[in-house]
Amino acid sequence: METVLEIAPGVSLWRERLDRAAQRALLGEVLAQAAFYKPVMPGSGKPFSVEEFNFGPLGWYSDKSGYRYTSTDPRTAEAWPPIPPALIDLWKATTNHPAPPECCLVNLYRAGARMGLHQDRDEQAIDAPVLSVSLGDEALFRIGGTTRKGPTRSVKLGSGDVLTFGGPARLAFHGIDRVLSGTSTLVPGGGRINLTLRRVTA
Ligand code: MD3
Numbered sequence: 001m002e003t004v005l006e007i008a009p010g011v012s013l014w015r016e017r018l019d020r021a022a023q024r025a026l027l028g029e030v031l032a033q034a035a036f037y038k039p040v041m042p043g044s045g046k047p048f049s050v051e052e053f054n055f056g057p058l059g060w061y062s063d064k065s066g067y068r069y070t071s072t073d074p075r076t077a078e079a080w081p082p083i084p085p086a087l088i089d090l091w092k093a094t095t096n097h098p099a100p101p102e103c104c105l106v107n108l109y110r111a112g113a114r115m116g117l118h119q120d121r122d123e124q125a126i127d128a129p130v131l132s133v134s135l136g137d138e139a140l141f142r143i144g145g146t147t148r149k150g151p152t153r154s155v156k157l158g159s160g161d162v163l164t165f166g167g168p169a170r171l172a173f174h175g176i177d178r179v180l181s182g183t184s185t186l187v188p189g190g191g192r193i194n195l196t197l198r199r200v201t202a
């Protein structure tokens, strides 16, 4: 039996659920297709420190005109590539959710990148869980409750770790405080890649 840690209500963590060979295979598939862009904040145009790309029928995109889900890459008008089959299998194996994921957001953290505390609430399907896969450098992940104030906890995530967030955790505040540069050799050029699978439509 593999170990699953229930780190908070609705949050399950499988440490190194993907072994090194599976991490390499998945990373190869991602890097062969991903054309990363630097999202900017709607309105202010302030750039994120994270670079992003999407797989799947719907991609989360942020530029000066706003955050939205799009079926095509706004830069090229081409469909986002399909979600890697290994991730669909992982979703089936870990979530028990009857419907498939629609979005695989790829976040690339080079040295110094972070993601502030936020909620994921641009989806209609808040009944569906979210699945996250970490590849490359370790990171300090923070998760709290459904209000911005209130206690949070910090968890170190490593390469191959898989998390699911469902039920009471689906609207939890969360973020990446920092990436521990140089803790993994997996990602060429260094850094961390996070893959987040979500269902978007009800
Ligand atoms: C908890 N990404 O893309 S993954 C994001 O590591 C995002 O890149 C972080 O937050 C990253 O929105 C954290 C873990 C995660 C993803 C989605 C969640 C945690 C979540 C949705 C609800 C609750």
Ligand code: FE
Binding pocket: 118, 119, 120, 174
């Ligand atoms: Fe998030």
